[in-house]
Amino acid sequence: MASDDALPTLKILLIGPSGAGKSALLMRYCDDEFDPDTAAATIGIDFKIKRLAVRGKPYRLTLFDTAGQERFRTLSTSFYRGAHGVILVYDISNRASFMSMERWFDEAKANTVEDVALYLVGAKLDKASRSREVTQEEGLALAEQHGASFCEASSKTSENVRRPFVEIVNQIVQTPGLLTNATAKRRSGTVVVDSTTNNGYFLPNCAC
């Protein structure tokens, strides 16, 4: 296994209205877990790391959840910084959640770089037969309108859960400059603050 530092790191955000199923999608993808009773906003998860190989090349994904800051629309601009891709999630069994996506697209575009990869997910696909309120065509049309890719998925049954992640990574690595720009920029001027050089006193002991 290649060491982590050697792998290109991609920052991917999951956003969308409260209750859409963002955390469930993240948990199912990363840990293959689904807990039907976690109705409360997810606590304690900053981001999850997953290594994913696309086209034979491994990447290190850092997947950021909203930490409940979407509830009152208080996601900060700093949350969006350096994102290579944004997965926007709505609930196919909740019309209001779909209607809010226009604003989430706007927010995502306003706070990220121009060629950021966008991916729309209609979550809770298992509820399609009994309580679907948004058709697949509507989802696809909205995604196309915003230059995003699209799929529907169920965290409950695992159907399509891998797809948004694989496809958005594919999209990111195929966008010229998106990965290298963000990564290279970070390197050049950034100061590492968790280790000190301890040798830089103004006046080292000297015989002068």
Next chain:
Amino acid sequence: MGSISDTLWDVVICGTGLQQSLLALSLSRSGKNILHIDPNDYYGGAEAAFSLQEAESWVDRLATEDKGLFRSASITKPDVAGLSFPRAYSLALAPQLIHARSELLSQLVSSRAYRQVEFLAVGSFYIFKAPLDPAQQPSLVRIPSTREDVFSTTAISAKAKRGLMKFLKFVLDYDSPEQRDAWKPFVDKPLVDFLQEHFKMDAELKAYIIALTLSLDGRISTEDGLSIIYRHLTSMGHFGPGFAALYPKWGGISEIAQVACRAGAVGGAVYMLGAGIKSMATATDEVELELTSGDKVKTKLLVRGDGSVGDEPSISRLVAVVGSPLKSLFESTIEGAPTPCVAVVVLPAGSLTISGVANTFPVYVFAHSSGTGECPNGQSVLYLSTMATSNSKEVLSRALESFFSAVDHDQVPQCLYQLYYEQAAGVKQSRLDQLTLDLPGPSLSLSMDDTLLKHVREAWKKVVGDTVDDAEYMVFTDREPVDDDDFE
């Protein structure tokens, strides 16, 4: 999800300035029920960073409502092309430098919040020199920042170099009993007097030293001045060669506040912006608040920032977007040093003439390259600060012009946008009642003032009580999960 009115909150924090945000961070693993609100619809309070659009609405709001510490805000857009779209800018209201040896950095590292902040190097400090002959151009002289620098500089005489080295050696040892005797008599007197009496420094050398203290009135006391220069010298090289201070990319302290708030949210705190306190009623062991959002909430403790005006004088600030990268200011002077994104230029007292009168107080210019993410490539942002006086707005305008003619003699840079405002000093003490705690106002200091951190710590103590050991303050492990592979 429960409504925010059904919960009896352990703490309601009002305001998302640095202190309140750090409090949220410090409590993010405490398991306490926290509601964090801000009357503004943006994070950061007096330390916010604005897009041009946000700056505009901020100025508009200041014109119509009393915003406490800020006044006289105005925006000027000279009639020249070159300004990019509003969101391409992130203008910091409080562009403070953070010294490498700042307690704030240690806390950000121990709390793991630093991982989400990108720190940039603050490079050279320059002194503005008015020409002796008015027909000549003014110039910028780099203040030597390392030993080699002092030796190789041609800007000061050999005698001055010896004086400077002597002083710098003294500072590194200034708190020892022997050295204390030397400066004790000057403790509360201005540092310039001490430099004069004890080191017999000439005016120019004194200006160099005072510039390093970033003292707004130029009259910093000997005790404070020595401690700041000590911090500067010991910070030099701490995180790498050639720089003493750092600046968080994308708007400085604002970024730290946002990252701290996210840590609070990850820990379960609920965030609401655009929600202030409309009214409050105190019962025996809880406070009932009516928020401007219409919600009514109950809490065991309310922590606010004190927004009232304190005794200290105000400052005037001018933020200028410049249509030139000002490259010469951002060259690294030492091999292996990161490319600096911030340079400091000091225009000393007396170096400018406004309507025939010299400026009483120094003007500090923080030049930020596009590497700060605060402006597009090819441009830069200047943050000018000086003590507020009856003509400080003119002083800052003149300082900007003078800076322009000193920084590039061939092609004078163009100003694309200006935001002017005055900021009053807040109160310096925190105030604790049974159920409310008011943190001091924001600092006007141009570098991070670590004394504010102690008030945050006291607030934390008030909330967690004796259940938590003091040594655990802001010490957290990473929340990162164990890695997992998804390889076909």
